[in-house]
Amino acid sequence: xxxxxxxxxxxxxxxxxxxxxxxxxxKERDFTDKDNFDYAPYDFEDAMDNYDKVLEIxxxxxxxxxxxxxxxxxxxxxxxxxxxxKYASGTAENLDATRKAGxxxxxxxRRYGGLNFPIVPYIMAADIVSRADxxxxxxxxxxxxxxxxxEFGNEEQRKKYLPRVCNGETMSMxxxxxxxxxxxxxxxxxxxxSEADGCWLLNGVxxxxxxxxxxxxxxxxxxxxxxxDGRGLSMFVYDKSSGGVTVRRIENKMGIKGSPTCELVYKNxxxxxxxxxxxxxxxYVMALMNGARLGICAQGVGxxxxxxNEALAYAKDRAxxxxxxxxxxxxxxILSVMKSKLDASRALLYETARFVDVYKAIEDxxxxxxxxxxxxxxxxxxSKLADAFTPIGKAMASEYANQNAYDSIQIHxxxxxxxxxxxxxxxxxxxxxxxxxxTTQLQVxxxxxxxxTGTYLGQMKTYLEQPVKPELEFYKEKLAKLTEYYEKAxxxxxxxxxxxxxxxxxxxxxxxxxxxxxCYLLLNDANNNEELFKKSLIVYLNHTESxxxxxxxxxxxxxxxxxxxxxxxxxxEESAQEEV
Amino acid sequence: MSLKxxxxxxxxxxxxNVGKDAMKADGTxxxxxxxxxxxxxxxxxxxxxxxxKEENPGTTIQLLTMGPPxxxxxxxxxxxxxxxxxxxxxxxxxxxxxxxxxxxxxxxAIKKIGNYxxxxxxxxxxxxxxxxxxxxxxxxxxxxxxxYAEELIxxxxxxxxxxxxxxxxxxTVKAKLxxxxxxxxxxKECRPRNxxxxxxxxxxxxxxxxxxxxxxxxxxxxxxPELILNEWSTKxxxxxxxxxxxxxxxxxVKKIENIVFHAKESKRxxxxxDEIEELIVELITNHTIG
Numbered sequence: 001x002x003x004x005x006x007x008x009x010x011x012x013x014x015x016x017x018x019x020x021x022x023x024x025x026x027k028e029r030d031f032t033d034k035d036n037f038d039y040a041p042y043d044f045e046d047a048m049d050n051y052d053k054v055l056e057i058x059x060x061x062x063x064x065x066x067x068x069x070x071x072x073x074x075x076x077x078x079x080x081x082x083x084x085x086k087y088a089s090g091t092a093e094n095l096d097a098t099r100k101a102g103x104x105x106x107x108x109x110r111r112y113g114g115l116n117f118p119i120v121p122y123i124m125a126a127d128i129v130s131r132a133d134x135x136x137x138x139x140x141x142x143x144x145x146x147x148x149x150x151e152f153g154n155e156e157q158r159k160k161y162l163p164r165v166c167n168g169e170t171m172s173m174x175x176x177x178x179x180x181x182x183x184x185x186x187x188x189x190x191x192x193x194s195e196a197d198g199c200w201l202l203n204g205v206x207x208x209x210x211x212x213x214x215x216x217x218x219x220x221x222x223x224x225x226x227x228x229d230g231r232g233l234s235m236f237v238y239d240k241s242s243g244g245v246t247v248r249r250i251e252n253k254m255g256i257k258g259s260p261t262c263e264l265v266y267k268n269x270x271x272x273x274x275x276x277x278x279x280x281x282x283x284y285v286m287a288l289m290n291g292a293r294l295g296i297c298a299q300g301v302g303x304x305x306x307x308x309n310e311a312l313a314y315a316k317d318r319a320x321x322x323x324x325x326x327x328x329x330x331x332x333x334i335l336s337v338m339k340s341k342l343d344a345s346r347a348l349l350y351e352t353a354r355f356v357d358v359y360k361a362i363e364d365x366x367x368x369x370x371x372x373x374x375x376x377x378x379x380x381x382x383s384k385l386a387d388a389f390t391p392i393g394k395a396m397a398s399e400y401a402n403q404n405a406y407d408s409i410q411i412h413x414x415x416x417x418x419x420x421x422x423x424x425x426x427x428x429x430x431x432x433x434x435x436x437x438x439t440t441q442l443q444v445x446x447x448x449x450x451x452x453t454g455t456y457l458g459q460m461k462t463y464l465e466q467p468v469k470p471e472l473e474f475y476k477e478k479l480a481k482l483t484e485y486y487e488k489a490x491x492x493x494x495x496x497x498x499x500x501x502x503x504x505x506x507x508x509x510x511x512x513x514x515x516x517x518x519c520y521l522l523l524n525d526a527n528n529n530e531e532l533f534k535k536s537l538i539v540y541l542n543h544t545e546s547x548x549x550x551x552x553x554x555x556x557x558x559x560x561x562x563x564x565x566x567x568x569x570x571x572x573e574e575s576a577q578e579e580v
Numbered sequence: 581m582s583l584k585x586x587x588x589x590x591x592x593x594x595x596x597n598v599g600k601d602a603m604k605a606d607g608t609x610x611x612x613x614x615x616x617x618x619x620x621x622x623x624x625x626x627x628x629x630x631x632x633k634e635e636n637p638g639t640t641i642q643l644l645t646m647g648p649p650x651x652x653x654x655x656x657x658x659x660x661x662x663x664x665x666x667x668x669x670x671x672x673x674x675x676x677x678x679x680x681x682x683x684x685x686x687x688x689a690i691k692k693i694g695n696y697x698x699x700x701x702x703x704x705x706x707x708x709x710x711x712x713x714x715x716x717x718x719x720x721x722x723x724x725x726x727x728y729a730e731e732l733i734x735x736x737x738x739x740x741x742x743x744x745x746x747x748x749x750x751x752t753v754k755a756k757l758x759x760x761x762x763x764x765x766x767x768k769e770c771r772p773r774n775x776x777x778x779x780x781x782x783x784x785x786x787x788x789x790x791x792x793x794x795x796x797x798x799x800x801x802x803x804x805p806e807l808i809l810n811e812w813s814t815k816x817x818x819x820x821x822x823x824x825x826x827x828x829x830x831x832x833v834k835k836i837e838n839i840v841f842h843a844k845e846s847k848r849x850x851x852x853x854d855e856i857e858e859l860i861v862e863l864i865t866n867h868t869i870g
Contacts, residue, residue, distance in 0.1 A: 001597070038804070039779035042797060053782060054775045061772050102775035115775055 004067065004128045005059025008305065010343065011124055013529055014350040015051060023118045023354065024048070026361035037110045051121035057101050058125045062132035066094045070133035073258035074425050083246030085213035085260045094136050095168070104143050105166030108150065112158060113166030119357040120350060123298045127349065130302025131309075134429040135258035137302065138210050141295045145171040145218050148288045149237065152275035157237060161216055169215035173288060174238075174264065176208045182442060184220065184281055185230040189266060191221035200236060202244070202269040212262025213247050215240050218288070219271060220280050235280040236271035244269030255428030290386075292437045293394040294356060297349050300397030303430045304342040307401070307408035310423045311335060314412050325411075334411060338404045340522075340540035343533060345397040347521035348514070352389040359383040385459065388450035392514040395443035398433035405430040447513075448506040452494055456513040457487060463520035468527045475526075475541055479519055482548050486512045489555050496560065504563060508551040515544040581737050582638030583757075585629045586690060587658065588701035588714065589622035589643055591651040595706050596620075603838070609707065616650065618657050621702025623770035625763040629700050630662050630771065632735055640664045642693060646674055646685055652786045655809050659781040660773035665806075667693065668786055671813040676826035679708070683716030685824055688817040690721060698740060699760040703728060714762035724755040727762045786811040 005011055024047045031047075033040035041047035069090030076088035087095070098104065107122045108114025130137040146165040150158055165171060180186040189204035202221055206212070217238040224232035238245060244267055251261040275284055312335060315326035325331050359382035362375055371379065405427040409416035416423050434440045450456050460483050468476050489512060493505045519541050525533040569577075593614035595602070601613035626643075633639040643658040643666035645651050655666030669689055677685065690696065699718075704711035711727075718725035726742045733741040733752060741754045745764045783797055786809045790801060801808055814824055822828060849855045863869045 039776045041779075042800070046797075049782075050779050053778055057773050057775060057778065065772075097772055100774060101772040102777075106775075115779075 002063030002067065003056065003059040004062040004131055005055045005124075007059070007063075010346060010532060011055070011127070012052070013525070013532060014346065015055070015121060015124060016048070017120075017350065017354060019354045019358070020048065020118075020120065023120065023357045023361060026358065026365065027116060027118050029365070033110050033116065040110060040116070050115075051117065054103075054106075054115065054117070055121060055124060055128070058103060058128050061094075061097050061101055061103075062128050065097045066129065066136055067132035069094055070136075070258075071422070071425065073133065073135065077257045078250055078260035080247045080250045080260075080262070083248075085211075085247055085250065085262065087260070088258055091136065091139070091258050094133070095139065095170075098140055099168030103140070104168045105146055105162065106143070108146055108162055108166055112150075112162035114146075114162070119294070119360065120353045123294060123349065123353045126295055126298035127302045127305075127346070130299040131306045132302075133258065134299055134303050134306075134426075134433075135256035137295075137299050138256060138259040139170060141299070142171045142173070142211055142214065144291045144295055145173050145216075145288065147291055148173075148218060148235075148284060149216075149274065151287065152235070152284050153237070157272065157274065161237065161239075165216065170211055171216045171218070172209055172211045172214035173292070174206045174209050174212070174217050174219040175285060177205060178207050181208075182439065184285065185228075185233075187220050187222060187233055187281070189219065189221040191223040191234060191236060191271070192225075193223075197270060200271045200273060202236065202238065202266040202271050204266050205248075206264040206266070208251065209262045209264055210259055212260065212264045213240070217245070218274065219266075220285055221271075223273075223277055223280075230281040231278055233280040233282075233285075234277045235274045235284045237274045238269055238271040242270045253432075255425070255431055257428075289437060290356075290390050293390050293443075294349075294352060296433055296437045297345075297352065297390075297393040297397040300394075300399075300401035300430070300433045301342070301346045301349050303401040303426055303433065304338075304345060304397070304404045307404040307423065307426050307430070308335070308338045308342050310421065310426065311338060311404075311408040311411040314415075314421070314423075318413075331411060334407050336535065336539045337543060338407050340536040340543065341400040341404060343525070343536035344515075344518035344522055344540045345393075345400045347525055348389070348393045348518050349397060351521055352386065352393040355382050355386040355389055359386055384455060388447065388455040388459070389517075391438075391443035391446035392510060392517070394437065395434070395440045395447070395510070396514045396518070398430075399440060401430040401433050441507075444506050444510045445503075447510045448502065451490055451506070451509045451513055452502065456517060457483070457490070460486070460513075460516060460520060463517075463524065466524060466527075468523060472523060472527055472537075475523055475537060478541060478545065479516065479523060482516050482519070482545060485548055485552050486516055489552050492555055498560075501560060501563065504566070505555055505558075508555060512548050512551050515540075515547050519544050581636050582640070583632060583636055583697040583735070583737070584695055585632060585639060585641045585698045585700060586693060586696050587622070587626050587629050587641060587643050587663065588686060588699065588717065589626065589645050589654050589658065590619045590702075590705045591616050591645065591647050591654050592619045592705050592707040593617075616653070618654055619702055619705045619707075621704060621706075621763060621765050623702070624765060624767040625700040625702045625761075626658060626661060626663065627768050627770040628729065628732060628761070628763050629698075631732060631768070632698070633662065636735070642666055644686060644689055644693070645669065646677075646682060646689075649786065649788055649811075652789060652809055652811075656781055656784055657773070659784060660778045661771055662774065662777065665810070667810040667812055669812050669817065670786075671815075671824075673814045673819075673821055673824050676829060677824065678829035678831035679710050679712040679716060680830060681824055681826075681828035683713050683720055684828060685814075685817070685819055686713070686717050687720035688819045689812060690717070692812070692817045697737075697757045698735075699723075699758070701760070701762050703762045703764050711762070714760060718760035721758075721760070723758050723760055725760045725762070726753055726755050729761045729763045730767045781807070783807050784809055 024044050034042055041050050073088045073090040078088055079086045105114040106117045110116045126141050129140055146162055149161055177187055191200050191202055194201050219236040219238050220233055221236055222232050223234040246265050248263045248265050315331050316324055318325045359379055362379040408423040409427055412421055412423050493502055522537040522540055526537040593611050594617045601610055604610045629641045633641055641663040643655050643663050645654040646669040649670055652668050658666055669685055674685055701714040715725055728744045729742045730745045731743040733743055739754050739756050740759055743750050743752050745766055784807045
């Protein structure tokens with residue numbers, strides 16, 4: 001009888017942000033859908049109530065079905081039988097429940113059978129599902145691929161595939177290959193056009209494909225013979241019912257074990273080209289990745305919540321030295337820092353989701369008519385902010401999920417090391433979040449240009465302009481000081497005008513920017529709702545202060561000539577240097 | 581093959597999460613302190629109906645519930661899961677009904693709805709635990725009944741075959757249609773609410789609820805009649821007032837007693853050999869061991 005939405009008041013708070021007014025306005029366009037669809041909203045309040053009510057369903061399914069199934073799914077896992085995937089029985093039950101509840105294709109337009117939800121409530125559902133079972137979020141969250149099909153496929157493809165996704169068919173994005181992981185430019189899967197069949201044929205192998213036996217696949221393949229880089233790659237849609245792809249094996253993973261990670265063999269698999277040739281990687285996969293990264297950000301936040309809940313419950317229950325361990329200062333500090341990281345990363349998640357929402361909705365308006373100059377400015381502003389916030393959201397939420405999972409086990413003591421408590425599963429599940437859809441290191445690379453070009457600093461200054469209650473002024477002043485430190489640190493690094501030097505300090509600068517931004521968001525949250533957020537603001541601000549100071553002094557004291565000591569030099573190179 | 585199904589459902593206080601305020605000082609249930617929910621076994625009944633509907637396109641499901649105006653929630657909850665409509669029996673004259681008066685009122689309403697193939701209800705409600713209403717309705721309608729249903733084996737336009745849970749196993753029985761089925765809590769759990777149906781029917785209201793509506797959506801009912809929920813009084817179902825509510829209820833509550841459970845089965849023993857010996861002898865004598 002648990003409800004993972006209503007039991008966490010922070011979620012409802014984030015859903016009801018003032019920017020939702022603009023987002024709903026853009027998504028619903030004068031609420032004209034109500035004349036054609038009996039489930040479309042009548043006005044803003046009705047739309048917001050719709051999101052709230054559907055999230056209640058999500059919370060209920062997560063509390064009653066997906067959460068309770070998580071342990072069995074983790075133990076049972078999926079199997080590859082005769083080239084096909086058989087899900088764990090709990091996974092099948094979860095899928096059945098989410099399908100019957102109509103939670104597939106949530107963000108798709110109504111004309112294709114979707115709910116036309118903005119990203120914010122959709123990503124909130126992902127946050128809730130991840131708390132229940134992060135592995136299941138991967139299967140459910142792959143409905144994201146429908147977004148890419150909607151954006152880049154033609155109308156015929158939209159009409160053919162999107163209603164199927166909304167009806168509960170699953171998707172996968174087949175990108176990675178044995179020799180093409182982070183470096184997707186090296187993808188080799190071959191696509192050749194067959195005049196005889198009147199379609200493209202795919203041949204080759206893909207590896208590490210989440211839900212690789214899905215009904216509808218998006219496949220990155222080399223359509224331009226003789227090319228070697230990303231410009232020779234195109235995107236294809238493969239429909240499982242046409243046949244030609246088999247599952248060779250399922251990886252035996254450390255975590256998210258319920259989600260089948262497949263090795264796929266393509267033998268003359270018939271496929272349709274999606275979008276234009278040669279834009280597969282450079283345009284479509286990049287767009288797909290940004291959506292997927294926001295999804296992993298939500299997965300991290302959901303896992304952080306799960307880790308915190310488990311730790312809190314155990315600390316209240318476990319007695320040592322005659323009292324519950326939650327009464328010991330050391331345990332209290334761990335718990336309050338966990339909660340503050342959870343609240344901070346969640347604030348960043350929904351801020352990012354709102355930015356994505358505004359720019360995507362304007363882009364969608366653009367498909368039907370020319371934008372006004374104001375709309376064009378708005379599009380540019382939010383698309384830049386989304387681009388800047390997505391990598392730091394993904395990086396920070398996934399790192400915090402790992403830290404919180406670690407701390408959750410620490411609170412459990414020896415029992416946490418045993419397989420008896422959920423914290424060990426959360427720990428294993430969290431580990432992948434800072435790796436897939438681009439490692440934290442790759443997120444830093446994506447984020448650093450917003451450090452050097454001042455996107456983050458500009459946004460900090462915008463936050464700084466927002467007035468706060470007198471009792472919070474003190475914290476705002478502290479934050480203004482940290483912002484100055486950040487600005488100085490950035491200048492110290494960029495003044496050297498050396499890209500290698502910037503790359504070396506990139507992680508530090510991006511972390512400084514991220515933590516300060518999260519503090520600003522928590523300040524605003526505490527200003528709106530002290531009861532929910534003030535504690536986390538103070539705890540997280542203290543944490544940020546020490547992090548910023550640490551990074552600042554590292555950068556200030558760092559001698560550029562020491563850079564060489566961080567490099568790996570092979571024995572041959574070393575001897576060659578000595579000879580010189 | 582399309583079938584007409586009526587699901588009997590009741591709104592009950594959630595007695596599963598009883599706190600210290602659950603009972604009033606006079607020994608009656610404090611309904612205000614307990615959330616009103618869809619009776620759990622009636623949800624199993626609804627799931628069975630939805631399964632029949634899924635397997636037999638064209639089948640329709642109507643919910644029938646008796647209760648105060650707020651029991652319209654039961655019909656909405658049914659619509660959110662795939663039912664086609666419903667009837668709320670609400671009238672002061674129905675109040676205070678025991679199982680006899682309840683089954684009378686429900687059977688009047690069913691006759692009024694008419695033209696049904698299957699009536700499905702939960703085995704019993706968690707507030708009264710009598711398990712009498714379903715069987716009594718079947719008797720009043722003069723149709724066969726299958727109680728303790730756990731699983732649907734098959735259904736056609738003539739008959740229904742059901743696996744039922746009995747004390748020491750299961751039994752498969754077949755009944756001619758129309759028939760009444762009461763469903764056990766061990767049957768398949770009800771599916772979750774469906775997002776689209778929820779968004780479509782969240783504004784569905786009875787006429788008396790519409791009157792009290794302070795929102796701006798009052799104008800939608802003229803263009804969307806499917807959002808108007810049927811509300812029936814004693815008059816609407818041609819019920820004889822004598823047989824309704826308190827006057828139609830021969831059951832009289834004589835006395836309510838508060839029971840405090842004592843652990844009378846536990847026994848505290850010392851660690852001496854004599855006392856352990858004594859316990860062993862006692863356990864052997866009453867055949868607990870040996």
